[in-house]
Amino acid sequence: xxARASGxxxxxxxxxxSTATPVGLTHGGESLRRALGLRTVVSTSTGLAFAALxxxxxxxxxxxxxxxSAWIPIGVAxxxxxxxxxxxxxxxxxxxxxxxxxxxxxxxxxxxxxxxITFTYMTxxxxxxxxxxxxxxTALTHAFGEPRWVAAIWIVGLLGVAVxxxxxxxxxxxxxxxxxxxxxxxxxxxxxxxxxxxxxHALRFPLNPLQGHSAGDLIEAxxxxxxxxxxxxxxxxxxxxxxxxxxIHRGMLISVGLLFxxxxxxxxxxxxxxxxxxxxxxxxxxxxxxxALGQAGLWVMAxxxxxxxxxxxxxxxxxxxxxxxxxxxxxxxxxxxxxxNDRAVPWVPVVxxxxxxxxxxxxxxxxxSWQVLVAVGAxxxxxxxxxxxxxxxxxxARAPDQHRPFRLRGARALAVLGLxxxxxLALVASVSxxxxxxxxxxxxxxxAGSLSAFYVLRILPKVRAAEEARRATTTxxxxxxxxxxxxxxxx
Amino acid sequence: xxxxxEIAGAYAEWRQRSNANARxxxxxxxxxxxxxxxxxxxxxxFTVEVVGQExxxxxxxxxxxxxxxxxxxxxxxxxxxxxxxxxxxxxxSGEIILAGSQHDVMRIDAISMVAFLxxxx
Numbered sequence: 001x002x003a004r005a006s007g008x009x010x011x012x013x014x015x016x017x018s019t020a021t022p023v024g025l026t027h028g029g030e031s032l033r034r035a036l037g038l039r040t041v042v043s044t045s046t047g048l049a050f051a052a053l054x055x056x057x058x059x060x061x062x063x064x065x066x067x068x069s070a071w072i073p074i075g076v077a078x079x080x081x082x083x084x085x086x087x088x089x090x091x092x093x094x095x096x097x098x099x100x101x102x103x104x105x106x107x108x109x110x111x112x113x114x115x116x117i118t119f120t121y122m123t124x125x126x127x128x129x130x131x132x133x134x135x136x137x138t139a140l141t142h143a144f145g146e147p148r149w150v151a152a153i154w155i156v157g158l159l160g161v162a163v164x165x166x167x168x169x170x171x172x173x174x175x176x177x178x179x180x181x182x183x184x185x186x187x188x189x190x191x192x193x194x195x196x197x198x199x200x201h202a203l204r205f206p207l208n209p210l211q212g213h214s215a216g217d218l219i220e221a222x223x224x225x226x227x228x229x230x231x232x233x234x235x236x237x238x239x240x241x242x243x244x245x246x247x248i249h250r251g252m253l254i255s256v257g258l259l260f261x262x263x264x265x266x267x268x269x270x271x272x273x274x275x276x277x278x279x280x281x282x283x284x285x286x287x288x289x290x291x292a293l294g295q296a297g298l299w300v301m302a303x304x305x306x307x308x309x310x311x312x313x314x315x316x317x318x319x320x321x322x323x324x325x326x327x328x329x330x331x332x333x334x335x336x337x338x339x340x341n342d343r344a345v346p347w348v349p350v351v352x353x354x355x356x357x358x359x360x361x362x363x364x365x366x367x368x369s370w371q372v373l374v375a376v377g378a379x380x381x382x383x384x385x386x387x388x389x390x391x392x393x394x395x396x397a398r399a400p401d402q403h404r405p406f407r408l409r410g411a412r413a414l415a416v417l418g419l420x421x422x423x424x425l426a427l428v429a430s431v432s433x434x435x436x437x438x439x440x441x442x443x444x445x446x447x448a449g450s451l452s453a454f455y456v457l458r459i460l461p462k463v464r465a466a467e468e469a470r471r472a473t474t475t476x477x478x479x480x481x482x483x484x485x486x487x488x489x490x491x
Numbered sequence: 492x493x494x495x496x497e498i499a500g501a502y503a504e505w506r507q508r509s510n511a512n513a514r515x516x517x518x519x520x521x522x523x524x525x526x527x528x529x530x531x532x533x534x535x536x537f538t539v540e541v542v543g544q545e546x547x548x549x550x551x552x553x554x555x556x557x558x559x560x561x562x563x564x565x566x567x568x569x570x571x572x573x574x575x576x577x578x579x580x581x582x583x584s585g586e587i588i589l590a591g592s593q594h595d596v597m598r599i600d601a602i603s604m605v606a607f608l609x610x611x612x
């Protein structure tokens with residue numbers, strides 16, 4: 001039935017065939033009117049990773065190694081991030097779509113396990129949004145010299161603005177995102193260099209991370225270091241809108257390099273010029289700014305911290321809410337989560353994400369437990385990198401002939417290595433907070449995982465059964481081909 | 492496989508429903524886009540424009556520079572235009588492939604969903 005009858009059909013603009021371009025399966029946005037270039041891919045990848053939480057994670061890392069040598073675990077973590085880059089590069093090449101994580105996990109493992117892991121991983125987005133709201137709120141409160149409780153008002157206001165603008169369909173344009181990210185990175189670099197040079201002290205232990213610390217501390221520092229790169233891979237959800245498909249893996253690679261430079265510098269600078277009290281505060285970046293440029297530096301870093309939230313809120317809300325929407329439309333989440341407002345925004349996930357982030361941010365503000373967020377985030381990121389390694393390994397076996405535009409060399413050996421290393425790092429990160437044994441992050445992850453598993457195993461079958469029942473009662477509209485006469489709805 | 496005429500007939504139904512849907516017209520306010528459809532099995536090509544909150548007639552072939560490219564089987568397109576197929580399911584299973592911004596992709600899915608909300612899709 002591949003007949004290609006000529007002549008206009010019902011509802012077809014006549015005589016347009018002659019002006020048409022040849023048919024081709026266009027992929028990768030080559031010919032799209034609005035496509036993302038490499039610069040925007042780099043800024044998206046780096047901007048998503050470089051959240052405000054980055055400063056606190058960097059300061060926290062100093063607790064595990066002799067300060068000036070903090071760049072070493074960050075470098076090791078960077079090499080591990082390159083390993084993850086290889087996995088995501090190959091998987092994204094095979095599935096260049098925003099739904100890639102669903103596709104490659106579904107094809108690598110049982111769908112129930114895939115969904116459980118995915119929902120647990122989504123916790124990271126809530127944590128990062130909550131953490132950024134808390135950090136920006138706290139930083140602005142400190143900068144303005146207001147009492148601590150005012151931070152709660154900032155948090156409510158920031159998340160309120162983020163939810164409102166998302167519901168209105170406001171998006172940060174690629175150009176604005178580029179400028180914001182590069183300003184954040186540039187300002188952080190300049191402040192870090194100035195803080196170091198103006199300290200007038202030589203580095204003490206730049207090549208000896210174990211000075212006064214154990215090998216176990218170094219491993220924990222590496223686990224935290226992995227968190228500094230985390231979310232660089234979220235840019236793979238932009239695979240459908242890039243000018244060239246290879247921009248994604250190239251952009252991620254450049255992003256890892258940029259993150260290594262900026263994070264290493266800011267961590268070494270913090271360890272060099274800040275006191276222990278300043279390092280464990282909720283705004284070490286402000287004190288770093290003050291060390292570099294006095295009061296003006298504090299304001300610069302307060303502004304930079306606020307700008308980081310632009311990328312986090314924009315990327316986090318859009319990525320999470322659209323993923324939840326897609327999963328609900330697919331039938332794996334309740335259909336209420338696919339409700340759209342008049343601006344075609346899935347408002348239930350946006351409001352839910354905002355509400356959940358607000359609760360977490362306020363709990364953190366009250367308890368001051370942001371280091372727990374860092375540990376949970378680090379463990380979840382290491383977990384998803386281990387999962388990516390496993391998917392790469394499985395798909396090499398299950399789909400050996402599938403086209404791989406980006407092919408990781410030595411993938412099997414590297415995937416096994418990645419699986420072991422990232423699993424170990426996930427475990428280490430989940431039981432340590434601020435260089436003290438603390439099972440709270442593990443408890444949070446187990447709770448999130450258990451809730452996800454409960455939903456997938458007990459509730460999802462009912463959701464799917466209800467959907468099946470609804471479909472069974474829906475009349476098919478498409479006319480039967482065997483029916484005589486012209487096409488007509490059968491409703 | 493569905494013929495061009497079947498797809499065109501299905502699209503005409505989709506278009507009529509969409510253009511008559513007041514809520515949908517609000518959803519596509521200010522969203523003027525060129526959408527290219529490409530079938531994988533019959534290698535047919537179609538173009539649809541959204542201009543002034545209305546879907547245009549279907550044009551055979553790819554015309555203009557697209558904002559979104561939708562690639563799938565002729566059967567899937569036919570079923571989608573009739574409202575018998577949930578395109579998100581096919582998208583999440585990798586059977587429908589999209590190129591374009593997430594924002595634009597959302598709008599297309601919104602059209603396919605809201606146009607048939609009265610009877611479920």
